[in-house]
Amino acid sequence: MKRRQTKAEIRAELERQVQSFIDKGGEIQQVEMGESGLEDGKYDPRRFGFESSVQSRTPLNGLLATIDSRRKSPKPDASMKKVRTQPRQKVIYDDFGEPLRKVWVDE
Secondary structure (H helix, E strand, C coil): CCCCCCHHHHHHHHHHHHHHHHHCCCCCCCCCCCHHHEECCEECHHHCCCCCCCCCCCCCHHHHHHHHHHHHCCCCCHHHCCCCCCCEEEEEECCCCCEEEEEEECC
């Protein structure tokens, strides 16, 4: 497993890259704060995708109350289970455990 770089190692790597850029003849320009994001003295409105119209929100209070009431309600016990309404097949055995016949029973 590879060890993650520490912040100090990342800073040192960035410093080496900047120094290498300067040594090769690169030049760093100073820019006023906020100047780089401006076009003709204004922010470019196409760059901000979150400035769409405000959408209405759906209130969830009633839904959350319903979910909470379900959680707090007691669990159904064995007496509340559904009773089978369809007949099922039962095997009749003889005294020696051999199957004799199958019958349909309503239980």
